[in-house]
Amino acid sequence: MGERADSGERSDGRMLGIGLVSGVVGGLLGGGNGVLTVPALDHYTTMSRPRVHGTSTLAATWVCVAGALVYWLVGGTIDLRAGSGMIVGGMIGGFYGAKLVARASETLLRVLLSVILVLTAAKLYLDAAGLDPAQGGAVVPARLLATPWFVVPAAVVVGIVVGAWAGAMGLGGGLLAVPALVLLFGVDLHTAAGTSLLVFGPNSLVGGLSHLRQGTASFRIAMLLGMAAAPGAVAGALLALALGNVVLGLVFGTFALVMAVREVVLLLRRRRAAVAAPG
Numbered sequence: 001m002g003e004r005a006d007s008g009e010r011s012d013g014r015m016l017g018i019g020l021v022s023g024v025v026g027g028l029l030g031g032g033n034g035v036l037t038v039p040a041l042d043h044y045t046t047m048s049r050p051r052v053h054g055t056s057t058l059a060a061t062w063v064c065v066a067g068a069l070v071y072w073l074v075g076g077t078i079d080l081r082a083g084s085g086m087i088v089g090g091m092i093g094g095f096y097g098a099k100l101v102a103r104a105s106e107t108l109l110r111v112l113l114s115v116i117l118v119l120t121a122a123k124l125y126l127d128a129a130g131l132d133p134a135q136g137g138a139v140v141p142a143r144l145l146a147t148p149w150f151v152v153p154a155a156v157v158v159g160i161v162v163g164a165w166a167g168a169m170g171l172g173g174g175l176l177a178v179p180a181l182v183l184l185f186g187v188d189l190h191t192a193a194g195t196s197l198l199v200f201g202p203n204s205l206v207g208g209l210s211h212l213r214q215g216t217a218s219f220r221i222a223m224l225l226g227m228a229a230a231p232g233a234v235a236g237a238l239l240a241l242a243l244g245n246v247v248l249g250l251v252f253g254t255f256a257l258v259m260a261v262r263e264v265v266l267l268l269r270r271r272r273a274a275v276a277a278p279g
Contacts, residue, residue: 011044016224016227016228017228018040018041018044018225019227019229020228022040022063022229023066023228023230023233024233026063026067026174026229027233027237027239027240029174029236029251029255030067030174030177030178030194031174031177033060033174034056034060035175035259037059041221047221050216051211051215051218053211053216054207054208054211054212054216054218055211055217057211057217058222059225059226060200060208061201061226062229062230062233063197064198065201065230066231070233070237070241071193071197072194074241075190077188077191079185079191082185082195083155083199085154085158086156086162087199088156089155089161090159090163091202092160092163093159093164110264113176113259116179117175117263118260119183120252120256121254121256121257121260122253123182124182124252125253127246128246161176162176162180166203174193175256177199177200178193189248190245193237193240
């Protein structure tokens with residue numbers, strides 16, 4: 001009896017630790033905390049993969065709400081034009097796009113993500129060195145970005161794609177939302193991070209509740225993760241706001257490169273396993 005209690009306490013403490021670290025990452029980088037939460041839950045629990053993704057999605061709501069509030073109240077760095085469109089698109093993508101994207105091969109999804117992450121890292125590194133051809137701006141012409149009729153529909157489309165990818169891969173939308181905001185809409189990293197968290201708050205909540213209804217999420221574990229992730233997200237967001245754009249760009253660029261390498265390594269491992277499998 002005592003051993004089981006001790007085991008449960010250690011398990012709860014581990015979940016709180018995972019939540020805290022993932023919250024700091026999510027607040028600092030505008031999302032992407034699922035990159036830590038999903039593999040950690042897969043390693044330390046016996047939950048099925050769909051239940052791991054659902055639990056991570058529900059827990060991410062805490063990160064999004066806490067982090068977005070800090071960016072809004074402390075830094076005022078929220079792009080409502082692009083953000084409102086991406087919220088709508090993200091919810092559509094979360095509901096319907098995941099099924100469509102899931103039909104594509106996992107290899108294609110991971111290759112596309114790796115390419116986007118490498119391009120984002122390259123732009124941020126060039127911008128930090130003062131060598132960015134776009135001079136820190138967007139790749140989209142400025143005259144188009146000045147017109148709401150382009151920005152809002154474009155943001156809805158981007159939100160659908162990002163929401164669908166997040167639903168298919170279960171790693172959170174910040175990995176794509178932040179690069180999209182920087183590359184397509186020309187916002188600075190602080191604004192991109194705050195807007196990304198704002199965008200995926202409703203998406204995570206709706207997706208998490210859907211997972212709960214269909215039994216693919218653990219409410220208890222999600223709450224443990226979320227309670228620790230919220231203060232972690234506050235700390236991460238405050239740290240991001242304290243850093244200059246150049247330093248934050250180097251941090252996010254390095255993170256993007258590490259994630260790109262991770263995706264490539266996973267692809268190679270799965271291909272080798274497929275070749276080695278009998279038949």
